């Protein structure tokens with residue numbers, strides 16, 4: 768067994784143990800972390816959101832209606848009324864992920880795992896447009912939904 772082989776083996780082991788060390792390695796997928804994780808550093812936004820935004824209570828009506836809906840129907844509500852449904856770290860069920868049960872900060876700002884770790888504004892979506900709202904406030908739902916004047920509504 769030559770030294771070149773050993774060096775190669777060590778290199779392979781390091782690459783395998785430390786994803787991200789080698790160039791071109793994809794970054795780990797961003798995860799949803801829930802609104803509480805933002806509260807410590809963004810108390811003003813958090814408090815205003817919890818107090819004034821209906822999103823902060825968006826699963827109350829779902830819980831109330833759950834008994835009258837089939838499981839399939841209820842599942843169909845989660846994409847809009849919870850945070851990160853079907854995505855890494857996101858809502859899975861009321862029992863397993865109660866902290867993701869409302870439509871929280873990350874429905875607008877996107878998954879926050881990298882930003883929470885780095886505190887770098889570049890790691891979170893800070894500039895929003897109305898396109899960021901349309902997955903949920905889609906044409907069938909929109910009554911009157913304009914750009915800037917309403918962009919701040921329902922936030923903080």
Ligand code: HEC
Pocket residue numbers: 800801802804805806807808809872873876878879880882883886887888889891892893894
């Ligand atoms: C450990 C502290 C910390 C945590 C936790 C944190 N942030 Fe931040 N965030 C910062 C700092 C520092 C800045 C840059 C200064 C500022 O704008 O207040 C920032 C900036 C931002 C910005 C503005 C970005 C821009 O482009 O200007 C947004 C939006 C934001 N954070 C959202 C969030 C959300 C959503 C969460 C929870 C998922 C969160 N933050 C959690 C520290 C934090």
Ligand code: HEC
Pocket residue numbers: 819820821822824825826828846847848849870874875895896897899900901902903904917918919920921922
């Ligand atoms: C993940 C889905 C989702 C996204 C994305 C989303 N919303 Fe919402 N929004 C909701 C849900 C669900 C409600 C209703 C909550 C309830 O009343 O139970 C709502 C309610 C609102 C309301 C009603 C009033 C209030 O105080 O909450 C406004 C205004 C609003 N959203 C604005 C926005 C804007 C502006 C954006 C984009 C920047 C946005 N929303 C993005 C799901 C979403």
Ligand code: HEC
Pocket residue numbers: 821828829832836840841843844845846847848902903904905908909910
């Ligand atoms: C495509 C996204 C989307 C889906 C799917 C969705 N909702 Fe909503 N829902 C919204 C938005 C956005 C609002 C805010 C009002 C509006 O714009 O229509 C809302 C509002 C509501 C409200 C009114 C809350 C209030 O305070 O007046 C109830 C109740 C509700 N939804 C229940 C449900 C239930 C139950 C389901 C599943 C059967 C569901 N929604 C599926 C996006 C959605």
Ligand code: HEC
Pocket residue numbers: 802805806809812813814816817822870871872873874875876893894895918919920921922923
């Ligand atoms: C309905 C969408 C929406 C939700 C939900 C939301 N935000 Fe925002 N946020 C915005 C918009 C819009 C801006 C302004 C962006 C711009 O100026 O282009 C903003 C800006 C910010 C900023 C930058 C500083 C400021 O106030 O302008 C921070 C920090 C922030 N949000 C944190 C949060 C936190 C923390 C939560 C949850 C408690 C949250 N946001 C929930 C839409 C939202």
